[in-house]
Amino acid sequence: MRNVMDILAERGYIDQVTFEDELRELLGSESVTFYIGFDATADSLTLGHFLQIMVMMHMQQAGHRPIALIGGGTTMIGDPSGRNDMRKVMTREFIDYNASRFKEQLQQFLDFSEGKAIMDNNANWLLDLNYLDFMREIGVHFSVNKMLQMDAYKNRMEKGLTFFEFGYMLMQSYDFLELYRKYNCKLQLGGSDQWSNILGGYDLVRKLEEDKVYAMTFKLLTTAEGKKMGKTEAGTIWLDPNKTPPYELYQYMRNVDDRDVEKFLALLTFLPMDEVRKLGALQDAEINKAKEVLAFEVTKLIHGKEEATKAQNAARALFSGGGDESAVPFTEMDKKVFEEGIGILDLLKDLGLTKSNGEGRRLVDQGGISIDDVKVEAIDKIVTLDDFKDDKILIRKGKKVYHQVRI
Template sequence: MTDLLEELEWRGMVAASTDREALAAHLAQGPVTFYVGFDPTAASLHIGHLVQLMLVRALQERGHHPLLLVGGATGLIGDPKMTGERKMNDERVVAGWVESIKEQVGRYVDLDGPNPARIVNNYDWTSRYNAVEFLRDVGKYFSVNRMLARDVVARRLDSGISYTEFSYVLLQSLDYAELHKQYGCTLQTGAQDQWGNITAGAEFIRRTSGDVVHGLVTPLLTKADGTKYGKTESGTVWVDPDLTSAYAFHQFFLNAEDSKVIDYLKIFSPRSHEEIDELDRQTREEPWRRAAQHALADDITDLVHGSDQRRAAVEAGKALFGRGELADLDVTTVGAVANEIGAISIEGAEMPTVPEAMAMAGVVESKSAGRRAVAEGGAYLNNIKVTDAERRLEPADFLQGRLALLRRGKKTVGGLTPLRSASGPAR
């Protein structure tokens, strides 16, 4: 077995750590109890959180003990953002998000094995403090000068930062200290933007107990141009299938850039060094095959949505361009395809002709262009070539009652959905 820290570094999962040699020795002595926190600022985790969960899995597989903290207290405050103050969410809303996030993080770890993960909520200890106790027991150990020097705080000084967000670092430091006291936690992990909070917590523990603890942060997930990875035109890529379907999730990773796909594979895929090296070679020498993208999309969709949903997503992708059977797609996948291609709702009492439908769906520029496509043999309805320009859509043309797929040639696709009444059923 390779050294754990070396393995994590090879996989690109270490942006920084406290004393590396001390941390490596500490992990080698093991087992180590470590924690990572997730603030419930939404109802679902997104793919940025998956980096942390992959790190948790790697550590747990080597025998270490995970604590997954869901921030019922810190989620009410919010870690400062570079762009401005966070919205203060209602306590009942946050409590609901806590339960949702607890259920989600539990899917990615072993809760029952020889070194089971434990899910904890920082509201359990934070709520016991009153203001005076918190200032005396925690605030006393933090220098305002050092807090002002934190990157996010320094950047927000001109535009303004509330005392609430300014003091967030105290809450997270208290979390580390409490978990150290209760469970013997000696390592905190997180994303690179948590480095200041993590080192502050380690310093707080040293000053209050004399104990030395450790920190490790992962790089932020970025595209080749340095911008954040995990956004689409429709928004964030969530792990909740109700927010991001398996089909949309799979398609997102199929579109990974050649220059970054191997980096993502190292993080999200369990494949060996040899397998990833071979995919790296194929990406460089045969980029048109997109072998690494297919491996990445399959592996991470298996992880998040399961192999059955991944297979359905793959079949949907084939069927969309005439290489699979549309009739075999289930209603959920058909709905996901409709959302992904931006299908347009039909309005009006009369069904359109195929050329009209193609224009409505944005597959061609106009009805006359649609008629030319039919005449030239390049118009398809649900992957069936249309030869009659007067052919009108019928209710039976809507797959699962939800989508009529229009295609011009091999690659230009669009769709129509039947307009639904307020009560729900299609007209």
């Protein structure tokens, strides 16, 4: 079996790693317990998290044991990394609910049977810590001068950094120590924006336990334009099908930039690299075939083959004139709304297709809104029952966003 380090490197995941040759040898000689932390800031994981989940799946397939650590404790502080302001403080009940949703989603991707993977929550050891004991055992190993030089904190110094947030690195570092002692965890993984925090835990375990542990980060999921993948004008791409339907995920992946196709096939699917390179090398109109494969494979991994097939058929129905459009996102609305009539700008906003009347007005003025392939010409258009056929209408926003209204 190939060493998983070679697989991760070939597919483009790895950003930074401590003692790379040592770690490669370790991963090739024994089953290594490793962990990734997920702060429970929302009630669903995102497409950005999915890259980390892919790494965990590659590692587990190579015989290593993942720990999915839910940040029920650290979420109560909030990671200052990459932020310009303090994260909103959330209630314990809200965090616990989010953590339960994360657990459900992670179980779709990792095999937790017979101890092959572990799920834990750092609330189990962080919430009841004694402050003085913690500072005597852990705090003494952290230099304030060094911490202030790290990007996670340095970028916040001008606008203000609370002592509350300053403690985040200590808490995350303590996680690594706890998991080492509890499960013999030897490796922490995370996104490249977590390098400072991860090194804090790596140093702490090495100092207190006098053992070799390791740290590795992988590149953030970004587009060729340098934007964070999974962020759209309409909002975040979620793994929860109730928040981002499979069709929307499919369409999002189907419409990626040509320059990103090979990269995303390598990072977000399990297709062999020979096939990834072959698809990535397609040019002009042919690249659309590769985009279809990308969209189908990602949707299949996240939502299953049946939903991926439905999404693909719906897309082909809308764009190629064939297939089944039943998987297109839809909203059920009260028939009375259309008996009285509703303005197109209000309808777009109610459906979540626009955020304001101003945005809707611009789209209509630019010819960017259609109802059943008939362009909406006026911003004062009133949508009534006369616009419906078989109790439904299909609204198109721009060239690629479709939404049904059913009554």
